[in-house]
Amino acid sequence: MASLVTKNTTLLIKLIKNVTNNSKRLSSHFIYYPDNEVPVEGETAKMNMMQAINNAMDITLKNDPTAVLFGEDVGFGGVFRCSLGLQEKYGKDRVFNTPLCEQGIAGFGIGLATAGATAIAEIQFADYIFPAFDQIVNEAAKARYRSGGQFACGALTVRSPCSAVGHGALYHSQSPEAFFAHAPGLRVVVPRGPITAKGLLLSCIREPDPCIFLEPKILYRSANEEVPVGDYTLPLGKAQVLREGDAATLIAWGTQVHVLLEVADMAKEKLGVMCDVIDLQSILPWDEETVCNSVKKTGRCVISHEAPLTSGFGAEIAATVQEQCFLHLEAPVSRVCGWDAPFPHVFEPLYLPDKWRCYQALLDTLHY
Amino acid sequence: MALRTGACVLRYNALRTTARSLFTRTQPESTQNNVKPAEFPGAKAPYVTEMKFLNETSYDPIPIYRVMDNNGAVFESKEEPSIEKDTLIHMYKIMIQLSQMDKILYESQRQGRISFYMTNYGEEGIHVGSAAALSPDDLVFAQYREVGVFLYRGVTVTDIVNQCYGNVEDLGKGRQMPVHYGNKQHNLVTISSPLATQMPQAVGAAYALKRQENNDRCVICYFGDGAASEGDAFSALNFAATLDCPIIFLCRNNGYAISTPTSEQYRGDGIASRGPALGIRTVRVDGTDLLAVYNAVKESREFTVKNNKPVLIEAMSYRVGHHSTSDDSTAYRSIEEIQKWTNDESPIPKFKMYLESKGLWDAELEKSWAKESRDTVLRTMQVAEKKKLPHWKEMLEDVYYEMPSRIQKQMQEMENHLKKYSDKYPLNKFQSD
Numbered sequence: 001m002a003s004l005v006t007k008n009t010t011l012l013i014k015l016i017k018n019v020t021n022n023s024k025r026l027s028s029h030f031i032y033y034p035d036n037e038v039p040v041e042g043e044t045a046k047m048n049m050m051q052a053i054n055n056a057m058d059i060t061l062k063n064d065p066t067a068v069l070f071g072e073d074v075g076f077g078g079v080f081r082c083s084l085g086l087q088e089k090y091g092k093d094r095v096f097n098t099p100l101c102e103q104g105i106a107g108f109g110i111g112l113a114t115a116g117a118t119a120i121a122e123i124q125f126a127d128y129i130f131p132a133f134d135q136i137v138n139e140a141a142k143a144r145y146r147s148g149g150q151f152a153c154g155a156l157t158v159r160s161p162c163s164a165v166g167h168g169a170l171y172h173s174q175s176p177e178a179f180f181a182h183a184p185g186l187r188v189v190v191p192r193g194p195i196t197a198k199g200l201l202l203s204c205i206r207e208p209d210p211c212i213f214l215e216p217k218i219l220y221r222s223a224n225e226e227v228p229v230g231d232y233t234l235p236l237g238k239a240q241v242l243r244e245g246d247a248a249t250l251i252a253w254g255t256q257v258h259v260l261l262e263v264a265d266m267a268k269e270k271l272g273v274m275c276d277v278i279d280l281q282s283i284l285p286w287d288e289e290t291v292c293n294s295v296k297k298t299g300r301c302v303i304s305h306e307a308p309l310t311s312g313f314g315a316e317i318a319a320t321v322q323e324q325c326f327l328h329l330e331a332p333v334s335r336v337c338g339w340d341a342p343f344p345h346v347f348e349p350l351y352l353p354d355k356w357r358c359y360q361a362l363l364d365t366l367h368y
Numbered sequence: 369m370a371l372r373t374g375a376c377v378l379r380y381n382a383l384r385t386t387a388r389s390l391f392t393r394t395q396p397e398s399t400q401n402n403v404k405p406a407e408f409p410g411a412k413a414p415y416v417t418e419m420k421f422l423n424e425t426s427y428d429p430i431p432i433y434r435v436m437d438n439n440g441a442v443f444e445s446k447e448e449p450s451i452e453k454d455t456l457i458h459m460y461k462i463m464i465q466l467s468q469m470d471k472i473l474y475e476s477q478r479q480g481r482i483s484f485y486m487t488n489y490g491e492e493g494i495h496v497g498s499a500a501a502l503s504p505d506d507l508v509f510a511q512y513r514e515v516g517v518f519l520y521r522g523v524t525v526t527d528i529v530n531q532c533y534g535n536v537e538d539l540g541k542g543r544q545m546p547v548h549y550g551n552k553q554h555n556l557v558t559i560s561s562p563l564a565t566q567m568p569q570a571v572g573a574a575y576a577l578k579r580q581e582n583n584d585r586c587v588i589c590y591f592g593d594g595a596a597s598e599g600d601a602f603s604a605l606n607f608a609a610t611l612d613c614p615i616i617f618l619c620r621n622n623g624y625a626i627s628t629p630t631s632e633q634y635r636g637d638g639i640a641s642r643g644p645a646l647g648i649r650t651v652r653v654d655g656t657d658l659l660a661v662y663n664a665v666k667e668s669r670e671f672t673v674k675n676n677k678p679v680l681i682e683a684m685s686y687r688v689g690h691h692s693t694s695d696d697s698t699a700y701r702s703i704e705e706i707q708k709w710t711n712d713e714s715p716i717p718k719f720k721m722y723l724e725s726k727g728l729w730d731a732e733l734e735k736s737w738a739k740e741s742r743d744t745v746l747r748t749m750q751v752a753e754k755k756k757l758p759h760w761k762e763m764l765e766d767v768y769y770e771m772p773s774r775i776q777k778q779m780q781e782m783e784n785h786l787k788k789y790s791d792k793y794p795l796n797k798f799q800s801d
Binding site: 066068093096098099101103104106107108109110111112113114115116117119131134135138139142143144145146147148149150151152154184185187207208209237285286288289 | 507539540541543544548550557558562565568569571572600603604610611765766767768769773774775
């Protein structure tokens with residue numbers, strides 16, 4: 001009897017160990033830091049990022065009769081459930097599936113916007129946005145410029161889930177913001193959680209320029225906040241300073257903001273120093289002023305993004321910082337990024353610029 | 369030669385018969401066996417027990433609809449459209465105006481007065497025939513060889529010449545190469561260079577129109593046989609069909625994509641055969657026959673606005689001119705071939721003979737209108753040439769709705785640079801503050 005208990009206990013322990021190992025493999029590489037301050041007064045509700053995005057689109061469809069939402073599998077709610085319930089609410093002519101073709105989705109959206117409708121296009125994964133690259137970069141971005149201001153497709157917003165998710169590998173993990181940052185005429189925006197997702201998405205939808213709205217997919221369910229239920233927007237082209245300090249400036253966007261917030265806590269705890277943490281939010285056009293003012297104050301700058309190092313958007317920030325803050329810099333601008341390799345499957349924990357790599361970069365910067 | 373042709377026809381007929389018998393046997397067999405048609409989500413079709421492949425000879429070639437013969441005589445009087453006399457004359461005048469403009473602007477590029485040009489020779493009938501059959505409210509998404517549509521809509525020679533010069537009067541503010549016209553007032557969406565990108569956009573615009581209250585507008589989307597090979601072309605046709613859009617796709621199949629002949633562009637029965645495959649109502653017309661194009665577009669327009677379903681028209685024609693001023697087409701096709709299409713199968717003489725047969729046109733009118741339209745272009749060019757180019761700051765305007773601070777800074781940087789180096793740039797050509 002005793003041996004049986006022991007055997008069972010051993011099995012149970014083995015099982016628990018197994019589950020723990022598995023969940024460890026799938027667990028996030030960051031701790032989520034929820035926003036505690038709401039941008040507007042009024043009623044709030046607990047929402048994850050998927051619900052906040054759904055809520056923003058709900059508000060749009062309700063108030064703007066020209067607005068339509070479309071993409072692959074959008075009709076039944078989308079593979080990430082962001083359009084859940086919207087087809088039932090607003091009808092099949094406003095929330096609908098398209099054929100499986102990203103260039104078609106982007107082009108279709110441009111046409112809708114050209115003819116006066118508000119277009120919200122979903123590209124199922126940012127990794128699959130490249131067939132639409134021509135439509136976005138050559139058409140949407142240039143529509144106003146090439147027509148001398150006669151035509152524009154600013155009413156187009158392309159939403160797409162991006163970035164690491166724990167097991168996404170090469171084609172479900174990419175962060176393609178830098179590709180689009182090289183296309184004047186576009187706005188590229190990345191939220192860090194439910195409150196910013198709702199406010200920034202509503203801004204993108206109403207903004208008279210075409211927007212690429214990249215949603216870090218790992219935050220869809222893992223990020224929960226008290227989100228204002230009413231209508232509100234957050235400014236585009238503006239960064240947000242989330243922590244203030246004088247030791248260094250830490251810059252990121254999307255999920256990586258949370259990694260740097262933890263690094264700032266580690267620095268405070270272990271080193272007794274305080275850092276500025278900046279969420280860039282808008283990649284294009286970006287808030288040079290907030291970044292440079294911070295670096296002029298701290299003299300040190302660490303930029304981190306999941307996308308590969310070379311020609312990542314960190315390069316643009318670093319170049320601008322050295323130009324604008326040269327005499328204030330106490331150390332070279334540091335970039336902690338994904339390695340210059342495709343995004344790998346089982347190596348994800350080693351590929352990502354996690355808190356340890358970022359913390360070491362901060363140490364190196366502080367001790368330069 | 370005759371023998372070989374004969375053998376070819378025989379072989380072709382034999383193939384056709386085999387294909388037909390294969391095809392016709394399909395139906396009875398399934399009913400004989402009393403088997404219910406398959407109900408796969410992807411196809412409701414009969415089962416057969418004999419494996420059959422289909423190929424391009426399994427179907428008859430899609431016929432080419434025409435109204436007139438080469439002498440402008442109408443084959444079937446019931447097919448002759450009833451168009452007001454004044455409109456008929458206007459249509460012809462636009463074709464001549466277009467042709468004269470092409471001639472002069474092409475030459476002006478050769479003289480270095482404008483940087484680039486593309487002629488429309490051989491396709492004037494498609495432009496004018498389609499434009500006349502549309503409502504002026506219908507939204508046009510053009511490729512780059514449809515300027516006749518622009519002229520018919522009311523865009524002036526002056527507008528066109530100003531665009532080619534990129535001067536201060538150019539609506540596009542001198543930003544695009546010549547022939548990239550656009551005119552919002554006339555519902556003509558600005559042209560861009562990438563091929564077929566306008567196609568899914570046209571579908572999206574049609575969807576937006578459909579959703580407008582009491583909509584009576586449609587979209588027409590022009591494209592060429594080369595552009596039809598782009599992924600955007602397929603996506604557009606498929607989106608239009610699945611999303612029920614009021615759009616007319618008008619393919620100008622002029623035989624060449626720059627130097628690539630259609631024989632190297634596709635192997636099926638032209639572009640039209642793709643329509644039914646995607647569930648799109650389709651017709652093929654003789655693009656050198658203005659009246660055939662007019663009838664096809666008119667009927668397509670009625671259908672698409674009423675039913676919110678797309679239509680595909682393939683207008684067969686021949687690109688008589690070179691692809692552009694950067695091309696010499698005699699490097700890849702014979703002069704005899706070009707001559708045949710210039711002399712025997714050209715839309716302008718055909719329509720002229722039609723008008724003459726109705727007593728609406730004669731040699732005297734031809735001479736005076738040709739002169740008038742030529743003079744209009746020359747006069748316009750003299751004026752356009754003297755106009756300044758837009759202010760250099762227009763280089764950085766209209767990128768965004770509001771100029772972001774980084775672009776403002778760049779403008780300031782350039783301004784400072786120009787103050788120091790003003791003699792190094794042709795600033796006198798540009799409008800000043």
